[in-house]
Amino acid sequence: MTDTELHDRILGGWLGRIAGNMLGKPVERGDYWTRTRIDGYLRRFDALPLTDYLPEPAGAEAEFELRPDWRACVRGRVSGSCRDDDIDYAILGLELLERHGFEFTTEQVGELWLLRLPYLQTFTAERAAYRNLANGLKPPLTATYDNPYQEWIGALIRADIHAWTHPGRPRRAASSARRDAVLSHTGNGVYGEMWAAALISAAFTASCVREALDASLTVFPASSRLARTVRRVMALHESGLDWSSTLDTLDAEVTGLGWIHTVPNAAVLTAGLLYGGGDFTSTIALTVRGGLDTDSNGATAGSVVGVLCGASAIPRQWVDPLEDRVRSAVFGWDGVAISELAARTLALARVFG
Secondary structure (H helix, E strand, O other): OOOHHHHHHHHHHHHHHHHHHHHHHOOOOOOOHHHHHHHHHHOOOOOOOOOOOOOOOOOOOOOOOOOOHHHOOOOOOOOOOOOOHHHHHHHHHHHHHHHHHOOOOOHHHHHHHHHHHHHEEEEHHHHHHHHHHHHOOOOOOHHOOOOOOOEOOOOHHOOOOHOOOOOHHHHHHHHHHHHHHHHOHHHHHHHHHHHHHOOOOOOOOOOOOHHHHHOOOOOOOOOOOHHHHHHHHHHHHHHHOOHHHHHHHHHHHHHOOOOOEEEHHHHHHHHHHHOOOOOHHHHHHHHOOOOHHHHHHHHHHHHHHHHHHOOOOHHHHHHHHOOOHHHHOOOOOOOHHHHHHHHHHHHHHHHHH
C-alpha cells in the first residue's frame, strides 16, 4: 500500500468514526431509542431510507426525547463535529502513542488520562477506573475495584488508534488494544477492544467485511460470549435471513445485559457491517438504526467501512458538514483539524505498522 493509499484509508477511518458518531448521537439511549422508535422517528420525517444525518424534529420536540445537544448533530445544522468521548479516546490514544510509542504500558495510559482527560467527561467503567487512579490504585486493580461496568462498551470505543497505526496487522493491533483495555475492563470488555482493533486493522487489507470479521475472531478466545455472538450474527446473515429478523433473533438470545454492554452492541455492529455490504452510507445507517449504544456503534462501524473504502469514497453529505474540525474535551486538542489527526496517525503507522 502506497503512502497515498494508506493516508486515504486512515483519513477514511477518522472521518467514518466521526460521521458515524454524529449520526447516532441524537438517539443515544438504548432503553428509550429502540429500533422500533428510531424507525418510527425516521418515517415521521420521511427519512427512510436513511442517507444523511438524522432529520431535526421540527414541530415534534415534545414527542421525541432526543439528547439535549441534538441541534448540533442533525442534518442542516452540523458545523464541525460535536464533542464526544467516542472521539476523545481516539485523540487521547494518538497522544499516548506519540509520547510513548508502541511499547507503552497500561500505567502510562492511566497517567495520560489524569493529565489530559476531565473526570466529568468519563463515564461508567472509565469513570470508575479514573477514580481508582486518583485514589492511588494501580492496574489491573483499577479495573476491578468497585467497578460494576467491567464488560461494558467503554473499552471497545478506544480501539481505533491501535488499528489505524497497525494497518493489516490485526494481532499487533489487538495486543496494543489489550494494554489499553485492562486499565478499566475485564473479560468481554477487554475482548471487545481487542476485537474492534483487529477488525479495523484487518479492514486495511481485506477484500470485504466478512474477511475482516473472520480475521478479527482469531485474536481473542473463541469460547467467549463475544466471539460466540459475533459468529451467530455471521451465521444468520449467511443463512439469508434479513437484517431486521437477524436482530430480532439476537434480541431473544442475548438478553439481560443492558444496552451498554459489549456483547449486544457487538451483535448490532456486526449486523450493520454485514448487511451494509461495504457501502459507507448503508453500513452506518443500519448500525445506528439497530439501536442500543447508537453513537458508539455508529462510530466503530464508520471506522471499519471508512478504512475499507477510503476517505475518497465517503459521500460528501457525511464529510462536508464536519468542516475538517473536531471538538474535544482532551486538553490541548479542541478544534484540531481532522486532516491533521490523519497525518499524525499516518506518521505513526509508518513506524509501527
